Amino acid sequence: MKTFIRSTLFILLIVLAMLIGRHFLQSSQGLNGNKVINFYNWGDYIDPELLEQFQEETGYVVVYETFDSNEAMLTKVQQGGTNYDLIGPSEYMVENMIEQNLLEEIDHDLLPNLKHISPDFLDQTFDPGNNYSIPYFWGTLGILYNTQEIKEGEITGWNDLWNEKYREKIMIIDGAREVLGIGLQSFGYSLNETDSQQLMKAAKKMKTLMPNILALLADEIKMYAVMEEAPIAITYSGEAASAIDENENLAYMVPEEGSNIWFDTLAIPKGAQNIEGAHALMDFLMQPEVAAQNAEYIGYATPNGSALNLMDPEIIEDPAFYPDQALVDKLEVYRDLGQEKLIEYNDLYLEIKLEPR
Structure with a gap:
């Protein structure tokens, strides 16, 4: 116990010394x-x-x-x-x-x-x-694909992702709004839908996509796309641009049904x-x-x-990253839907993730 107390005091003294040192360093530098x-x-x-x-x-x-x-x-x-x-x-x-x-x-x-x-x-x-607030950056959610496996024009919208030949070939961003949003927009619904029946309908459809999903990922999705772990990745335009810089076989597109435009x-x-x-x-x-x-x-x-x-x-001049007005008109900003709807989105998303593949 005494050893523990001495060790604890020693650590506290080090932390205190660091804080004091930082204070004096900042003071000396003005x-x-x-x-x-x-x-x-x-x-x-x-x-x-x-x-x-x-x-x-x-x-x-x-x-x-x-x-x-x-x-x-x-x-x-x-x-x-x-x-x-x-x-x-x-x-x-x-x-x-x-x-x-x-x-x-x-x-x-x-x-x-x-x-x-x-x-x-x-x-x-x-x-x-x-x-x-003032604008800093903007972009879209879209489809990053490997041109060596996916021909240009083979995928034009969200609904194409359900093709059986893409079984376990899609990586997707791990997010409730993003995943449910794909289901909603595949039906022509708003990304900010609050009708519970339409939300459940979108979730049910997304469950049928799960056999085609290889993995739900966060920032590492870019790295795996560059490494060609899967030919299709649902990700954000900036991540896509960085991936394309590292692998010339990759290309990015925004689905024709529309998508998220974020700020x-x-x-x-x-x-x-x-x-x-x-x-x-x-x-x-x-x-x-x-x-x-x-x-x-x-x-x-x-x-x-x-x-x-x-x-x-x-x-x-690349329309994938600076889309024309016709496509921009189909894009939606995520709105704050309130805590109750956020919980509903998250619950439905959990059901999608737990769906057997």
């Missing part, structure tokens, strides 16, 4: 609250060179932390304790956080570069007037200590040259209209 910007965002979702450039130009120091889901980010913000100045919620989470009064209003006067954002991506239903944003959480710094970083990221570099690094589509003129034409 890193007070006015100079530090705590940025909570998705992993590998900004070009590190741009962070260095911003810090050199402004004197701010960016502390970058990452999350792997909107829900994890929300929980951290709700719990408090860590004062983030800038966060990267997706569209439905912005809507959720506005309702919970968890976001600060944005001062557009501090964002002169907001003028570079295409009007098509402003004033969305989840944040009318962009009072609480990742930048927002300031309630309680932020450096609101001025947060605005400065947001405005920096909207500079056309910066946005272009960031988009080419990340692989997702930029909402910055001025940046498009600075990017490789081969990238922005």
